[in-house]
Amino acid sequence: MYTDADVALVRRMDQLARGGMALSRAAKLSLDEFAGGSIAAQADVPYAPLLAALLEFDEERALAAWQAVAKGRDIVALLDRIVSPLMIAVGEGWHRGEVSVAQEHFASEFVRSRLEAIGQQVCPSPASKAVVVACLPGEDHDLAPLMLATVLRLTGLRSIFLGRNVPIDDLAYAVEDTGAGIVALHATTGEAGALLTDCAKRLNNTRTRPAIVYGGQYFDENAAQQNENEEQHGPRSVFYGGNSLGTAIHIIQQLAERIRPRGMS
Ligand code: B12
Structure with missing residues (x-):
């Protein structure tokens, strides 16, 4: 049994694919679009607490939420499945006018600072490629x-x-x-x-x-x-x-x- 939302999702994916987009990309983009229907509707996604903290400029809560979603996930899964959809939600919210420039910048800079902190945990040798x-x-x-x-x-x-x-x-x-x-x-x-x-x-x-x-x-x-x-x-x-x-x-x-x-x- 399919819900109306399922049908709409498949229609959108089909539309993007008919427009020449690779099927894998069409699936990803339509899922992203539907997840991001409205910034307020994003309550059930795994990054919801992080998103809420970032939109409220609450760095301490955002750090705790980041640690919670990072726990037990390898770095690629964390970035591909949590951080990318989070950025898409914030950016799409900005494109729709639901997220202010300040909120988008705060969220982007928070993610940037986390990535830099992860990168600084290792110092590759000068001889490495x-x-x-x-x-x-x-x-x-x-x-x-x-x-x-x-x-x-x-x-x-x-x-x-x-x-x-x-x-x-x-x-x-x-x-x-x-x-x-x-x-x-x-x-x-x-x-x-x-x-x-x-x-x-x-x-x-x-x-x-x-x-x-x-x-x-x-x-x-x-x-x-x-x-x-x-x-x-x-x-x-x-x-x-x-x-x-x-x-x-x-x-x-x-x-x-x-x-x-x-x-x-
Ligand atoms: C976040 C975002 C922003 C942020 C950017 C924050 C930042 N510093 O990166 C802000 C709000 C600042 C922004 C600004 C703009 N944006 Co914008 N933005 C987005 C959004 C929502 C998400 C992009 C993102 O970060 N995705 C997450 C990353 C991790 O995923 P990804 O890009 O898909 O990358 C994956 C793969 O491609 C691959 N990959 C990525 N890079 C590389 C590199 C290599 C070498 C390899 C091998 C693989 C690889 O791995 C990733 C993992 O899945 C998209 C919409 C969307 N649904 O995607 C619009 C979007 C990309 N933006 C868009 C536009 C138009 C703009 C602006 C021009 C708007 C404006 N009028 O000013 C500006 C400026 C852009 C410019 N000149 O470059 C359009 C682009 C349309 C187009 N094709 O030209 C989009 C599609 C929005 C839309 N629906 O129209 N944006």
Whole structure:
């Protein structure tokens, strides 16, 4: 027996998939949209106490709620299943005008501070392989790539997080300075995603000629763009890293295993 809500959910998923979106993405997005029907309706989700504390600017309660949802969860599950939906709820609330700019900033900065605290628990050795993680130019959605950079550090890679809106030349200089063999690039918006090709060309002209792993909502939703990227750059240097943190980490780890550590010829 299906409820009206179930039927509406399946309709929305079908609509997104018919619009050309990959089925897995359509399922994720429609679930997110329905979970986030209204910020006030989010009482039964596992991150509800954290969301409520953040919207009330109550840091102490938010910290306790974070610890409660983190307990017993591995980091990837915590980020993929709790923190991502939380950010979607807050961001969608902001897009709908239900969450103020101040509440969104407070929630985003809280999540950022937790991720930084997790990342600082380990200090990768200078000899470990470097991965530069950055947003393409014009891209301001930086929490997903920060999550990626944080988990990469925990796996022993020396992730170097450059954050939002990184100009292509500055990215190339950072790659040369760090000797990174892998660059992970994020785009949520179409404007930023369209710059992947220019960015790949520029990185191909650096000394290290790093492998590029790209991801983020724009690429998740544009399979045609993914194929074009592979065709233009060849399958050996530019890779779509998948639509979950787990897949992205797996692909980057596999690439890292193939790269020689710095200083070895
Ligand atoms: C939170 C949010 C914000 C926050 C951003 C906080 C921050 N510092 O990151 C705020 C409120 C500031 C914001 C601002 C804007 N936003 Co906004 N935002 C969102 C929201 C709600 C969630 C995005 C998010 O954090 N998702 C959580 C992450 C973890 O999940 P993910 O991005 O899907 O990433 C997954 C995979 O793609 C993969 N992955 C991610 N990155 C990478 C990288 C690599 C290398 C790999 C391999 C994998 C990978 O792993 C993740 C895990 O599941 C989305 C709507 C939605 N339903 O998603 C809109 C959304 C993305 N925003 C949108 C827009 C338009 C904007 C603004 C332009 C609005 C405005 N008018 O100013 C601005 C500025 C954006 C800019 N210039 O870049 C649109 C984008 C439309 C489009 N395609 O262009 C969306 C879809 C909203 C909408 N329904 O229209 N936003």
